[in-house]
Amino acid sequence: MSSTGRSVGPSAPKRAAEPWIRANDPLLADAAREWKSAYVHIPFCARRCPYCDFAIVDESEVGAGGHDRYIDAVIAEIALESNFAPLDAVNFGGGTPSRIQPHQLGRVLGALKSRFGLAPGCEISIEVNPEDWSHAFAAGLVAAGFTRVSIGAQSFDETILGVLGRGHASTLPGEVVASARAAGFASVSVDLIYGHPSETTMSWEETVTTALELHVDHISTYALTVEPGTVLSREVHSGAPRPDDDIQADRYEQFCEASAAAGFDRYEVSNHAKPGYACRYNLATWAHGEYLGFGMGAHDHRWGTRSRNHRRLDRYYSDISEGIQPRLGSETLSTVEQDRDEFMLGLRLAAGVRLSPFARRFLDGDEGSRYLDAGIIRVDAGRLVVNDPMLTDAVARESLSLSAGDR
């Protein structure tokens, strides 16, 4: 936290916009299918975390004018995009969007607004690293139009922060939450990572308790994943202990119980929110909604096509300077394939996925009945729901053969 702000302790949360809607309500999931959103990727980080495999660039390589040049390119890319609907949600992800000055982020928002328009109640969210935070920064974001902030807390245990390669003190995220409240953000979230081999049940319990005591509106909990090519992966391959699935399942259960008692609903495998605070952008992604993606390595999904941008900054810039969309590739999906994607994604939602013809065929097949009989899935109010979110991929995998046979 910079010297511009002193911690004032967690203040009372602001009231939710729609406090009567629980995050796992099927009505919300249905609505989310229709939402239009935009994702803006900010690839800069002060340093790469040992577990991270996202598309990022080393800040020291881009130099002083690097950020401004990037923002200009993103704005240019927005201009290249064809017409879309007014946006229901905008998310700035990374990388670390908090490496960019609020007024620059505001320019991007402005470009989105003038190109597509913002729907009433549009959620405008940003991922931040607590180290970058200051009261001035917070005020700048609110002034630029941001309504939601997601803070990379990861843990409240110093030891775990250390092994995760994080540079902040365990008390800092609490100060950021308070500051964000004070600045007027409508929704505040923290990210947590669980299941590092050095983590104990006690340490996780403490992290969970601390997170809940911050009275945030939303918590994302991610099981530490060993991604190929990361420092973590190299360590594991040279003999360091690997995160254990059973322990991660225990940690997950531990969190779900505690957060439910504190009034959170799990609405997606890794996301939990108080009534009225489900993240729109998150919901829309899993509900098979359409989204545009801008920036290096960004992905988008519209008209049954999924495309992705260059993951290398020089390629991204050279396409932009030639006035063409900086696409690395794309795939156009048949109707059946789109149904399959909707199914595969929707399984992650606590509200489940609607009984599309594809879902019905799955249920009628051998695999579907096996999973029904085993109690792994259920049919509830016209939707197919995975009972144990920790087994979502097992179900998704089985459904893949179905699509292959019907192409």
Place this chain on the structure above:
Amino acid sequence: MDQSRIRNFSIIAHIDHGKSTLADRLLERTGAISERDMKAQLLDDMDLERERGITIKANAVRIDYTSSDGVDYELNIIDTPGHVDFSYEVSRSLEACEGALLLVDASQGVEAQTLANAYMAIEGGLEVVPVVNKIDLPAADPDGVAEELVGIIGGPTDEVVRVSAKSGIGIDELLKTIIETLPPPVGDPEAPLRALVFDSYYDTYRGVVALIRVVDGSVSEGDSIAFMANGVKLTADEIGVRRPAIERTGRLSAGEVGYLITGVKEIDLIRVGDTVTHSPHGASNALAGYDEPKPMVFSGLFPTDGDDFERLREALDKLRLNDSSLVYSAETSRALGFGFRVGFLGLLHMEIVRERLEREYDLDLVATAPSVQYMANLTDGSAVTVQSPQDLPDSALVESIEEPYVKVMIITPAEYIGTVMELVQNKRGEMGEMNYLSTERVELHYLMPLSEIVFDFFDLLKSRSRGYASLDYEPDVYRVSDLVRVDILLNNQSVDAFSTVVHKDKAYTYGRAMVKKLRELIPRQLFDVPIQAAIGSRIISRETVKAKRKDVTAKCYGGDITRKRKLLERQKEGKKRMKMVGSVEVPQEAFVAALRIGDE
């Protein structure tokens, strides 16, 4: 060619003593192969042979040789495999020859297959030329090894030829010895045709290619011929020799070795061991032919995809033409569906056949643990043979069970006698004779149950003797033993493909080990999977594969759904190689888990 200028011989030895390399030098020295086309172990032309560096199948080749005094000779050489599983190939090759080169590695000395193959040649009445190979090696002891060789086949030590097949030392002298000491064939060129089919293979374009050794008379293209054992009459379409590339000669006469093509594509018309004659005017007595090889172990082969059953049958039919030792019959398993019970000459043979079926015929197979053939004497006085443990009748109906025993010969440095004896005793062996080959090397004889030999015995013997002991065995009698069947239950259901017959004293240990191994091999499923070993209704061991608790990725990859889907698809592909047994997914290697129990 005049028979007096023909020499037919096989190269025989223990595995890896350099037979194929010696064949290379003979081909090279006589100019049969240009330097440019030369490569190591040229006759090992199958992919599997080259990958593993061993000969699997005997290979016959003709070369021309002009002696130092200017006389032209025709040499027919057969390079044979050394591994004990393929001794049937050796015995067939010897039938087509008057002589054999008995090769011994100068750094290893006489080993078990050296002896076994030497006796086979001597019993067949062949002239044996003793050759010490690899004399270039620093550890070579040519004199000591020559001494050992002479101890077996007699003759003076100075007649033992010393060569290095690798560097070419002594090859000229060896060629000279071949001409001088090996007898030429002595068939009657004027008598009615008699030619022995000593091998065959299937060529997609030409059909069945028979390799023949003409004993009497001669055969030309266009002749009407008959196969004497089954009476099939055909026309000789094409006749020639292998050098090793096929060379059409149109004719083969008494004493010669070559190939014969009739255009036949049916697998069963031409059998190895049959005699070819003319029709009409054929010979009246067929040549001796071969004993059918006796399979030592049996295993079930099942296509992973049930629809491939017919393709598997066709593949086996074709493979049998290249491998006359292959026997099989259809088998049904409750766990694995339709497949075949296949008899093999040993575990290496089993591995090779399976690999050839998968590669050459593009099949994906599940193999079950190998078993020997038992004989069950029933209480009603009848007896049944049992190739598959699952076929063993209910114990109440069984009076006694007999199992096959084999005569085992082990050659070992004297210092390991104690170790070997202990190992053999553990495996229910009974001591027989013991002979000293020299002061340091001993030949030990035992009678042992085959079932104790075929699995890990060889590996144990090798590791406990630091690689110095070698082993040969041949079938002997059947004897009553105290045997029981151990069944394996997955998720409370007995899985026939896992049943095994073992000695009663070892049943408990086996059951425990097997259940433990399966717990390692079977991946976690969505529910607990109990694994039990049982004798009859008595459970002797139990383990549980705990239900999987986490199978999900935490994050959304920043909207990269394509990546997420591809990841799932790859994982799904990996699962395809699993077999569903009831509702349990079982990986293929679990069905041969019994073989890997000794791994720990």
